[in-house]
Amino acid sequence: MAEARTIGSISVPNVKELAGTCNGTDDEIPERYIRPEVSSDEVIKNNHGDMSIPIIDLDKLISPQSSQEECVKLISACQYWGFFQLINHGVPDEVIANLKNDLVEFFSQPLDAKKEYSQLPNNLEGYGQAFVVSDNQKLDWADMLYLQVCPTDSRDLRFWPNYPASFRHSIDAYSSETENIGLCLLQFMAKAVGVEPKSLLSVFEGQARGLRMNYYPPCLKADKVLGLSPHTDPGGLTLLLQVNDVQGLQINKDGKWFSVNALNGALIVNIGDTLEILSNGKFRSVEHRAVVHPSRERISAALFYYPCQDLVISPLPDFVKDGKVKYKTISYQDLLTEYFTAELDGRNRLEKMKLEP
Numbered sequence: 001m002a003e004a005r006t007i008g009s010i011s012v013p014n015v016k017e018l019a020g021t022c023n024g025t026d027d028e029i030p031e032r033y034i035r036p037e038v039s040s041d042e043v044i045k046n047n048h049g050d051m052s053i054p055i056i057d058l059d060k061l062i063s064p065q066s067s068q069e070e071c072v073k074l075i076s077a078c079q080y081w082g083f084f085q086l087i088n089h090g091v092p093d094e095v096i097a098n099l100k101n102d103l104v105e106f107f108s109q110p111l112d113a114k115k116e117y118s119q120l121p122n123n124l125e126g127y128g129q130a131f132v133v134s135d136n137q138k139l140d141w142a143d144m145l146y147l148q149v150c151p152t153d154s155r156d157l158r159f160w161p162n163y164p165a166s167f168r169h170s171i172d173a174y175s176s177e178t179e180n181i182g183l184c185l186l187q188f189m190a191k192a193v194g195v196e197p198k199s200l201l202s203v204f205e206g207q208a209r210g211l212r213m214n215y216y217p218p219c220l221k222a223d224k225v226l227g228l229s230p231h232t233d234p235g236g237l238t239l240l241l242q243v244n245d246v247q248g249l250q251i252n253k254d255g256k257w258f259s260v261n262a263l264n265g266a267l268i269v270n271i272g273d274t275l276e277i278l279s280n281g282k283f284r285s286v287e288h289r290a291v292v293h294p295s296r297e298r299i300s301a302a303l304f305y306y307p308c309q310d311l312v313i314s315p316l317p318d319f320v321k322d323g324k325v326k327y328k329t330i331s332y333q334d335l336l337t338e339y340f341t342a343e344l345d346g347r348n349r350l351e352k353m354k355l356e357p
């Protein structure tokens with residue numbers, strides 16, 4: 001039987017502080033942060049048209065006149081990219097602006113102020129660094145604040161900053177304004193592939209959501225470090241908000257890295273491992289990573305829609321029309337344990353879940 005492993009991160013230096021002491025020469029960036037692949041990997045930049053992630057209009061999905069056409073785009077996005085940018089999503093500009101301002105303000109504080117919300121052993125919530133599970137693992141050039149935002153009675157307010165004064169309210173407002181977007185998208189995704197949405201919705205309706213707020217300090221040698229290691233997200237859908245206008249998200253399509261130009265006002269949506277398995281591979285959970293900027297900080301906020309905690313994940317019968325189940329069965333808890341106790345390794349974790357063709 002697998003040994004029980006605890007979820008949580010080994011404590012490592014604060015990256016914003018570290019960035020403040022590195023003047024950019026190779027020697028001054030500690031070896032554990034050096035990632036040779038960043039300068040050697042091929043990256044497709046300034047991509048347009050068919051080479052960029054699709055843009056999906058939620059208004060058009062909802063409107064009966066345009067829904068069918070938009071659904072075709074949605075399905076193609078989910079099958080080929082696993083990512084899209086969502087426009088006309090209905091989250092009020094003010095709610096987004098408030099969250100953005102408060103995030104910039106929170107991360108700009110001195111370390112001691114942020115430390116009041118530090119992660120505790122064996123707990124994922126709070127301020128710190130994610131996914132450090134071994135003493136010789138390569139480290140990401142980022143700090144983060146992770147909070148469970150839903151259900152509301154699961155909130156652990158010890159980790160909810162009370163500076164800036166409006167921060168808790170901003171997170172709460174963003175969380176409630178985005179509550180239905182995930183379910184709404186799941187419904188259209190199911191309908192568009194001819195599946196009764198109920199089976200998919202019942203897995204995610206009323207379930208937990210977490211908000212991971214990433215802070216990537218600048219690094220003069222930006223091509224030597226990685227903000228966030230290649231990974232897939234474990235849950236159903238992720239809604240990513242790029243907080244300032246510094247780009248950095250890259251996604252891996254057919255072995256090549258594509259940089260994403262986040263549109264101002266759009267939310268970037270991607271599919272997680274649970275949804276890839278439930279859909280029997282119809283919707284793809286795509287590997288992604290974040291790079292950093294040489295002179296500007298970058299901030300992003302990823303909202304994760306999780307399935308019910310006791311879910312046993314296996315392809316839903318509606319998605320197995322040709323009778324071939326392509327994935328093994330795994331409990332969601334085991335999938336999470338794998339995610340939080342092993343080094344991130346791109347899509348490999350998910351590949352291991354595939355059955356032989």
Ligand SMILES: O=C(O)CCC(=O)C(=O)O
Pocket residue numbers: 212214228233240248249250288289290299300302
């Ligand atoms: O910062 C980004 O652009 C990506 C963040 C991300 O992938 C995550 O938090 O899971």
Ligand SMILES: [Fe+2]
Pocket residue numbers: 231232233238288302
């Ligand atoms: Fe991610």
